[in-house]
Amino acid sequence: MLPMMFSENLFDDLFNDAFSRSVWNTDKALYGKNASRIMKTDVHETEDSYELAVDLPGFKKDEIGIELKEGYLTITASKGVEKDEEDKKTRRVIRQERYSGTSQRTFYVGDVKPEEVKCKYDAGVLMIEFPKKDARKVEGPHTIMIEG
Numbered sequence: 001m002l003p004m005m006f007s008e009n010l011f012d013d014l015f016n017d018a019f020s021r022s023v024w025n026t027d028k029a030l031y032g033k034n035a036s037r038i039m040k041t042d043v044h045e046t047e048d049s050y051e052l053a054v055d056l057p058g059f060k061k062d063e064i065g066i067e068l069k070e071g072y073l074t075i076t077a078s079k080g081v082e083k084d085e086e087d088k089k090t091r092r093v094i095r096q097e098r099y100s101g102t103s104q105r106t107f108y109v110g111d112v113k114p115e116e117v118k119c120k121y122d123a124g125v126l127m128i129e130f131p132k133k134d135a136r137k138v139e140g141p142h143t144i145m146i147e148g
Contacts, residue, residue, distance in 0.1 A: 039075065039105045049131050052107065057124035064126060068114050075126065076104040 044051040056064060056077050065076040080100045109117075110133045118129045 038103050039077070041105065041107075045132075049129050050109070052126075052128040054105070054126040054128070055124065056121075056126050059124070061121050064121060066117075066119060066128070068109070068112065068117060071108055071110050071112070072106050073109045073112075073117070073128070073130070074104055074106045075128075076102060078102045 040055045042053040059077050067074045112130045120127045
């Protein structure tokens with residue numbers, strides 16, 4: 001039985017496979033083992049729009065940025081951990097799970113104009129709505145010959 005603290009195994013980092021982390025790029029130093037829980041997103045479709053619900057708990061509105069460029073919508077969330085020098089003299093950190101840094105996700109939204117995108121941030125959830133655009137017409141399947 002291995003010691004547990006805050007529902008995490010204290011020896012997880014010791015036994016992680018460094019080779020697989022570097023090959024698959026699954027080591028997320030910014031948020032540690034919790035990286036997979038950052039910016040969880042639900043995508044909903046209505047008759048004339050798409051809606052994104054992005055979980056950003058613990059972020060303030062001014063720590064979130066949204067950029068639309070060449071059909072791609074990028075959501076960036078930046079967090080800084082305040083360090084009080086006076087506090088360091090009277091207390092020492094035993095475990096720190098909060099980090100500072102930036103996390104981002106990008107979604108292809110097509111030919112959407114910035115004024116057509118509506119955003120709202122409430123209770124740790126960023127809601128983004130943008131209109132559906134006519135999808136490009138795709139012809140039926142075609143068989144392509146392989147040479148050689």
